[in-house]
Amino acid sequence: MTETPGWTSPGSPEAPPGPTGTGHSAPTPPPAAPAAPLPPQSAPTGPGIGLIPLRPLGFGELMDGTFALVRRNWRAAFGLTLALAAVLELLQAGIDWWIHTSGSRTDAVLSNNYLAPLALFFGVLASGLLAPVVSNGLLGRDTPLAEAWARVRGQLGRLIGLCLLLAAIGIGSLALAIVPLALLAFATDLPGLLALLLLTVPPVIWLSIRLTLAVPALMLEKQPVLGALKRSWRLTRGAWWRIFGLTLVFRICLTVVATVLAGPGEIVAMVLGGTPGNGAAGDGPAAISIAAVAVCGIVARTVTIPLEGALQTLIYADQRIRREALDLELAHAAGLPGYARPAAAAPSGA
Structure with missing residues (x-):
C-alpha cells in the first residue's frame, strides 16, 4: 500500500527544494500551442480528479465538499468513528x-x-482518523476502512499525544485567564460569572483556531507533535476570521443534524417520563428511555463526528493550496496531463 503523495511540508527532508514553493518541481507544461497555456496558479478541474476542485475553495464549497467526501467514503468515515460514538x-x-x-x-x-x-x-482524535480518507478523496480515490485504519495505526501514538497536548493547552489557557479575573471579581464585587465568561472565552477560542490544523499536519505531513503545532500556527496566520466563521457556521449545522437524529430517543424518553432527574418514572421506563436516547445518540455522533473531522482536513488542504500551491502537486498525484515531473537531464557526453 502506497502513501498518498503531495502532502510533505515545504522544506521537509522528503521534499527537495523546487520552484513551486511546496518542495516539488513545477509541472511540465503540456505540448500545446503557445496561445493556450495552462493556468499557472491552479490545477484544472474535471472528471476523474475528485469531488473537490483543486483550487482555492470558497465558504460554501468547503461545507459542501465536506458532506460530499464523507458521503462517498461513508464506510470508512462512520466505521472509524462508530467506536468513539459508542463509548x-x-x-x-x-x-x-x-x-x-x-x-x-x-x-x-x-x-x-x-x-x-x-x-x-x-x-x-476523529479528525486525525479521517485525514487519510479526505486526502485520498481530494484525488478522487475511495478509501476502504481497512486501508484507512492501516494508514492511521502507525501514527496513533503521536496522534493521541497531540490530542492530549491540545486538551492541556486549552485547559491551561482557560485556567490562566480565569484565575486572575476571578480574584479581581471577588476583590471588586463585580458580577463575576458574566465577567469571566465574556473575558476568558475569546482568548481560548482564538488559541483553538490557531491550533486547529495541527492534527491534519501531523497525519498528512508526518510532523512531530510540536512541529504540527508550529505548522498550524503558520497556516492559520492571517486567516483566523475566515476559519472561525466557517467552523462556527458548520458546527451550528451539525448541531441541527444531531438534534434531528437524536430526536426520536428524546421523544421516547419524554413519553415514558424517563428523562434524567424525573423521579416519577419507574426503573423499567427509565431504562427504556435511557437506552433509546443512547442508541439515537450513537447514530447522531457517528454521523457528525466525521463531518467535523473532515472539515478540519479540508480547511488544512485549502490553506496549503492558497499559500503553497499544493494544488499543483495534487494534480500531479492525480495524473493530470501536463503535471508530470520533468525528466532528469541526460549526463553530458551521453
Whole structure:
C-alpha cells in the first residue's frame, strides 16, 4: 500500500527544494500551442480528479465538499468513528442511570456537560482518523476502512499525544485567564460569572483556531507533535476570521443534524417520563428511555463526528493550496496531463 503523495511540508527532508514553493518541481507544461497555456496558479478541474476542485475553495464549497467526501467514503468515515460514538453514549447512559437512581435535579441539568471534555478529545482524535480518507478523496480515490485504519495505526501514538497536548493547552489557557479575573471579581464585587465568561472565552477560542490544523499536519505531513503545532500556527496566520466563521457556521449545522437524529430517543424518553432527574418514572421506563436516547445518540455522533473531522482536513488542504500551491502537486498525484515531473537531464557526453 502506497502513501498518498503531495502532502510533505515545504522544506521537509522528503521534499527537495523546487520552484513551486511546496518542495516539488513545477509541472511540465503540456505540448500545446503557445496561445493556450495552462493556468499557472491552479490545477484544472474535471472528471476523474475528485469531488473537490483543486483550487482555492470558497465558504460554501468547503461545507459542501465536506458532506460530499464523507458521503462517498461513508464506510470508512462512520466505521472509524462508530467506536468513539459508542463509548461516549455508553458512558452518558451510565451517568443518566446514576442520576435516575441517586442523582439530584442539579445533576440532571448538568448531565450533558459531564462528558464535554471527552467529547472534544474524541472530536480531535476523529479528525486525525479521517485525514487519510479526505486526502485520498481530494484525488478522487475511495478509501476502504481497512486501508484507512492501516494508514492511521502507525501514527496513533503521536496522534493521541497531540490530542492530549491540545486538551492541556486549552485547559491551561482557560485556567490562566480565569484565575486572575476571578480574584479581581471577588476583590471588586463585580458580577463575576458574566465577567469571566465574556473575558476568558475569546482568548481560548482564538488559541483553538490557531491550533486547529495541527492534527491534519501531523497525519498528512508526518510532523512531530510540536512541529504540527508550529505548522498550524503558520497556516492559520492571517486567516483566523475566515476559519472561525466557517467552523462556527458548520458546527451550528451539525448541531441541527444531531438534534434531528437524536430526536426520536428524546421523544421516547419524554413519553415514558424517563428523562434524567424525573423521579416519577419507574426503573423499567427509565431504562427504556435511557437506552433509546443512547442508541439515537450513537447514530447522531457517528454521523457528525466525521463531518467535523473532515472539515478540519479540508480547511488544512485549502490553506496549503492558497499559500503553497499544493494544488499543483495534487494534480500531479492525480495524473493530470501536463503535471508530470520533468525528466532528469541526460549526463553530458551521453
